[in-house]
Amino acid sequence: MSGCLFCGMASGDVPAERIAANERAFAIRDINPRAPVHALIIPTIHIADAREIEAEHAATLAAMFALAGETARREGVLESGYRLAFNVGDDAGMTVSHLHLHLIGGRLLGPEG
DSSP states (O other), rough: TTTOOOHHHHTTOOOEEEEEEEEEEEEOOOOOSSSSEEEEEEESSOOOSSGOGGGGHHHHHHHHHHHHHHHHHHHHHHHTEEEEEESSGGTTOOSSSSSSEEESSOOOOOOOO
16 A cells, blocks of 8 residues: 555665564564564555455464464574563554554563553
């Protein structure tokens, strides 16, 4: 989608240091981390947010979750634990309108909400 930051990263038009990637998604570090480990798992196709997920996106979602596990391993939190979260809409704090999965860990995390 034209003008989308994450689409620009996916295409290579916007430089981004990737932690890990697979055929359908890539992982980067969050620029405003909430914990020692805070990565974003971003699909290479544009999906505005979780409200737009359809059955046809199943392979993309599976690839995102597989990449989250690989990223957790690389970042050293696979065994100790981590949180995965999608923000959906303004009230949830979504700042880029392109589906992305937050991977947060590296410290004891309190309850969300």
